[in-house]
Amino acid sequence: MSTILIVDDEKGIRDGLATAVARVGHRAVTAPSLAEARARLLEAGAGTFDCALVDIRLKDGSGLDLLRELQAGRHRDLPVIMATAYDDSERTIEAMRDGAFDYLTKPFDLPRLMATVERAVKQRRASETTIEASAESPPLVGRSAAMHAVWKRIGRSAGSDAPVLVKGEGGAGKKLVARAIHDYSRRASAPLTNVRVDASTDLPELRAALAAAPSGGTLLIDGAGDLPPAVQSHLGSWVAEEHPVRVIALARLAHGAAEVPLLPELYYQLAVIEISVPPLRERRSDIPLLVSRALSGTRARAISEEAMAALVRHDWPGNVRELFLCIRRAAEMCRGEVIDADDLPPELAMPGLASEPADPYLGLPLREALARLERDLLSAALRRADGNRTVAARLLGIPRPQLYTKLEEHGLSERKPGSAGGKAPG
Numbered sequence: 001m002s003t004i005l006i007v008d009d010e011k012g013i014r015d016g017l018a019t020a021v022a023r024v025g026h027r028a029v030t031a032p033s034l035a036e037a038r039a040r041l042l043e044a045g046a047g048t049f050d051c052a053l054v055d056i057r058l059k060d061g062s063g064l065d066l067l068r069e070l071q072a073g074r075h076r077d078l079p080v081i082m083a084t085a086y087d088d089s090e091r092t093i094e095a096m097r098d099g100a101f102d103y104l105t106k107p108f109d110l111p112r113l114m115a116t117v118e119r120a121v122k123q124r125r126a127s128e129t130t131i132e133a134s135a136e137s138p139p140l141v142g143r144s145a146a147m148h149a150v151w152k153r154i155g156r157s158a159g160s161d162a163p164v165l166v167k168g169e170g171g172a173g174k175k176l177v178a179r180a181i182h183d184y185s186r187r188a189s190a191p192l193t194n195v196r197v198d199a200s201t202d203l204p205e206l207r208a209a210l211a212a213a214p215s216g217g218t219l220l221i222d223g224a225g226d227l228p229p230a231v232q233s234h235l236g237s238w239v240a241e242e243h244p245v246r247v248i249a250l251a252r253l254a255h256g257a258a259e260v261p262l263l264p265e266l267y268y269q270l271a272v273i274e275i276s277v278p279p280l281r282e283r284r285s286d287i288p289l290l291v292s293r294a295l296s297g298t299r300a301r302a303i304s305e306e307a308m309a310a311l312v313r314h315d316w317p318g319n320v321r322e323l324f325l326c327i328r329r330a331a332e333m334c335r336g337e338v339i340d341a342d343d344l345p346p347e348l349a350m351p352g353l354a355s356e357p358a359d360p361y362l363g364l365p366l367r368e369a370l371a372r373l374e375r376d377l378l379s380a381a382l383r384r385a386d387g388n389r390t391v392a393a394r395l396l397g398i399p400r401p402q403l404y405t406k407l408e409e410h411g412l413s414e415r416k417p418g419s420a421g422g423k424a425p426g
């Protein structure tokens, strides 16, 4: 039996967690505040607790402070799982950097939480150096599970000096990730030097750039995958040697590709830590947050539901950069303070037009063409949502009952997602 320390100021959550922990055969010790948690830890021996589950926002302070105290003291081997009700990239990164075992958001997915507790109990992790907090918070936005995984890797990388390879499609946010690693590392007050390389970079140029890297800081090599093979090979040998600078390399993936175009001898030197920044189409739940970020600084204040649905269903081949540009342009186009669907480029507002020739609609009376377009959109949304109607309604930006009515109207209610299509009802 293991003993789990649960620190949360909501009684319902404390009791619920204690019951869940007891159900899998562990003993729970609960504390409603930081002060009580400190008291429990003070009276306990170093091996008393096997895992701690700590809420980040407590009435009498931050759970992160407790995490740091634990890491610095005799309980430094205690795996700490941090929890918060907020989507908060900054604190996720801080928590992971400062040695949290894992980080979970509320409301808890109980099976996942218990699996994490089990992992923590089994695998007491080694202590990590506590690093002074960096004053600068990264401008990274995201609430998807995929981005949470990225925050965690940033946090882990920030606590290490090993080379990092950040890969992802163009505009996905690789440079921002690299900056966050630097800002949260103990090198934060030293310079972050950006060296942009490409297919035309030759050996003398690369040598000069590497020789100019200031010691103590971080060297960002942007475009490592585009270098000619002989130059990649030289870079690989250089990274293998000791240098007073930390290397972070960025490699751009072609649209839809998973592999980085790097020679193995360079790849294995760089990818000691590898971070993959997912394309925006694989984390559509981040789009609304990114849109609010993009709106700040423009004269638009908000975005209509219809326009947001169009943004969420677009595939964004240019990723976050393309989304930001699109919002800035739409903000210029819009008449009032709210961006509407017709302020967006036509291929976003009417996706059928972009992916299919206009012929199926041309030549039809307008009412019939619109009905056909609506049917095509419903089919496409169902296909993209794998038949899940709640998701399809969200993609289309309409309430679920309205989706049911429309599916009924178009004779699509009984169809499987893959088979929807064909002619509009006459």
Ligand SMILES: Nc1ncnc2c1ncn2[C@@H]1O[C@H](COP(=O)(O)OP(=O)(O)OP(=O)(O)O)[C@@H](O)[C@H]1O
Binding pocket: 139, 140, 141, 142, 168, 169, 170, 171, 172, 173, 174, 175, 176, 177, 250, 252, 293, 320, 321, 324
């Ligand atoms: N998670 C994010 N939160 C806020 N802004 C983001 C995020 N990801 C990307 N951006 C913004 O999107 C733009 C592109 O990001 P960045 O330059 O880091 O991409 P990249 O992957 O390095 O692109 P490329 O390979 O084309 O150079 C920048 O304006 C950046 O600020």
